[in-house]
Amino acid sequence: MLFNVPAAFESFTSHLYSSWFYLIIIAILTPLLYTLSYDLLRVLLMPPGPLPIPFVGNTSMLPKTSPWLTFQHWSQVYGPMFTIWQGRRATVVVSDPQITFDLLEKRSAKFSSRPRTVAMGELLWEMGSILVQPYGKEWSIRRKLLHAALTPKALRLYKPTQEAEANRLCMQLLRLSEEPSGRTGWDWDRLFERFTASIVFCVAYGHRIDSLNAKIIRQRFEFMHFSALLNVPGAYLVESFPLLKYVPECLAPWKAEIKRNGRREAKANMELVDLVRKDMRRAKEKGEDQIPDSLTKMLLEMKEKEDVPLSDRNFAFVPASLFGAGSDTTASSMCSAVLALVTHPATLKQAQKELDATIGKERSPTFADEPNLPYLRALVKEVLRWRPVAVLGGTPHASTGNDWYLGKWIPKGTTILGNNWAINLNEEYYPEPHLFEPRRFLALEMNKLSKFEAAPGYLPVTDGTAGFTITPPELTGKAHPSPKGHSSFGWGRRICPGADLASNTLFIVLAKLIWAFDFLPADGRKPEDYDIFAYTQGFNIRPQRFECKIRLRDGDRKVVLNRDLQDAEAWLERFSAFGEQAG
Numbered sequence: 001m002l003f004n005v006p007a008a009f010e011s012f013t014s015h016l017y018s019s020w021f022y023l024i025i026i027a028i029l030t031p032l033l034y035t036l037s038y039d040l041l042r043v044l045l046m047p048p049g050p051l052p053i054p055f056v057g058n059t060s061m062l063p064k065t066s067p068w069l070t071f072q073h074w075s076q077v078y079g080p081m082f083t084i085w086q087g088r089r090a091t092v093v094v095s096d097p098q099i100t101f102d103l104l105e106k107r108s109a110k111f112s113s114r115p116r117t118v119a120m121g122e123l124l125w126e127m128g129s130i131l132v133q134p135y136g137k138e139w140s141i142r143r144k145l146l147h148a149a150l151t152p153k154a155l156r157l158y159k160p161t162q163e164a165e166a167n168r169l170c171m172q173l174l175r176l177s178e179e180p181s182g183r184t185g186w187d188w189d190r191l192f193e194r195f196t197a198s199i200v201f202c203v204a205y206g207h208r209i210d211s212l213n214a215k216i217i218r219q220r221f222e223f224m225h226f227s228a229l230l231n232v233p234g235a236y237l238v239e240s241f242p243l244l245k246y247v248p249e250c251l252a253p254w255k256a257e258i259k260r261n262g263r264r265e266a267k268a269n270m271e272l273v274d275l276v277r278k279d280m281r282r283a284k285e286k287g288e289d290q291i292p293d294s295l296t297k298m299l300l301e302m303k304e305k306e307d308v309p310l311s312d313r314n315f316a317f318v319p320a321s322l323f324g325a326g327s328d329t330t331a332s333s334m335c336s337a338v339l340a341l342v343t344h345p346a347t348l349k350q351a352q353k354e355l356d357a358t359i360g361k362e363r364s365p366t367f368a369d370e371p372n373l374p375y376l377r378a379l380v381k382e383v384l385r386w387r388p389v390a391v392l393g394g395t396p397h398a399s400t401g402n403d404w405y406l407g408k409w410i411p412k413g414t415t416i417l418g419n420n421w422a423i424n425l426n427e428e429y430y431p432e433p434h435l436f437e438p439r440r441f442l443a444l445e446m447n448k449l450s451k452f453e454a455a456p457g458y459l460p461v462t463d464g465t466a467g468f469t470i471t472p473p474e475l476t477g478k479a480h481p482s483p484k485g486h487s488s489f490g491w492g493r494r495i496c497p498g499a500d501l502a503s504n505t506l507f508i509v510l511a512k513l514i515w516a517f518d519f520l521p522a523d524g525r526k527p528e529d530y531d532i533f534a535y536t537q538g539f540n541i542r543p544q545r546f547e548c549k550i551r552l553r554d555g556d557r558k559v560v561l562n563r564d565l566q567d568a569e570a571w572l573e574r575f576s577a578f579g580e581q582a583g
């Protein structure tokens, strides 16, 4: 038989085609099957959660609003540690104080990184900001710089400024309460914002803020607003396909916009550092007294003496991180405090009783009174617990190694979210969790009080009623594992470096406000008419704006407030106000 060339060729090519076909199929299927089996393994071994769809995860069922509430509900369905999937990215959400403590504090060597954020971290900030730094050398350089300027000794230097600004705020509130305008019951939150912004700017740069209309503040809010937009899950495709970050700017307008904003922010940060550098140079040339102590000044002095391995751009991000992380958070806590006081009048009275007994009305409280005001210190803690500003624990953590906990696998690269809403309102630890009740923390605070240590009814009784009781049994839950008694400042090596600064601010401002004013429901409303769950959306939360009546307790206190204001202005004179010179 003759060899049939065309048929043989055909059979050869069809074999070739089919083997190519099979090769291609195998080339596609192998990684696909590998990925699917790996994901299946993760789903089986990791903490349980809502069933994910391959490659899509739980994306479609993730809540668009108040995720902390849905997560709290899911923790009741799936347990205090459950997994959610955004595409193939796993996030373990923790709702129990002990579990968060075990993972993020005790094993913090493994759980202190941050998940990758391409749009915000890599494109906008070029990894300059500590907030997005993965755990490692670059993060530790920045963290050490922050710590150096926030030591207990440095915090003492900032206290006169915190007192002075709190005095200024009291006077501004008094003036607002005396205005005939109908807005007076609403606009106090703007005063709070100026107050915290000024403290943060004094601490960071040694310059105060007199108005929220200062150019520098408007610009900072713009930066914060822009970065918040980048952080919305699903807003940028580059988060799911990081290779897109290499597309040239001319082909990717979204990228050009992010980079443009990043350059503006970095330039503004450097200008602020330059301003302090010039302040220092001018003072030296004129042989003047020291300029105010500030974080930037301390860092620049340190830079003169030792090597600080950061570029000018990255160095400028260190003080700049204070405004983004510290101003809105503290003001929001103050707004929650007002909501708590308006809706819990007995607690307000109790705090006033302690202040009146300890201080009287001839002067307002100062930091020197802090050891003698345990109820007030407990009240500050209760504000932070009752409505945690960083409701989902702030920037999430990420793991840098595989781990097992309670029989569940937590693979390297998992995002860990501490749902502070569920943690701080966990009934086992805080019975009647939505009740604002500082006495929960009183025993803890009393332990720190050597003077009154053995005297439970320590407070002078002013009106014939019994003194304060230590945490009553019905409010005593399981002891929170952290020494602070709550986790509103986060955990482990990533815990908020500004926690003590913020606690000091909250202590002094609430002490002065409660000493001077009554916080009452607006005319025609009762405490129970207020919705204590009406909160804003976003990364950091605060009560939705509400009207209330802030009323001076009595005329004698006005004299004290006026005197305090003069002292405050004398102190704050050294911090020149930010006008148009920067930004």
Ligand code: HEM
Pocket (backbone or CB within 6 Å): 130, 131, 132, 143, 146, 321, 322, 325, 326, 327, 329, 330, 333, 389, 390, 393, 394, 395, 396, 397, 488, 489, 490, 491, 492, 493, 494, 495, 496, 497, 498, 499, 501, 502
């Ligand atoms: C009531 C006020 C505040 C609250 C509730 C708060 C809360 C938090 C939380 C929950 C975190 C994340 C912690 C973690 O990842 O475990 C954080 C991080 C941070 N906070 Fe605060 N904070 C407040 C005020 C401040 C202040 C005043 C400053 C500045 C001095 C500040 C600077 C920072 C910085 C720089 C980080 C990032 C730390 C890092 O990633 O290593 N915060 N804060």
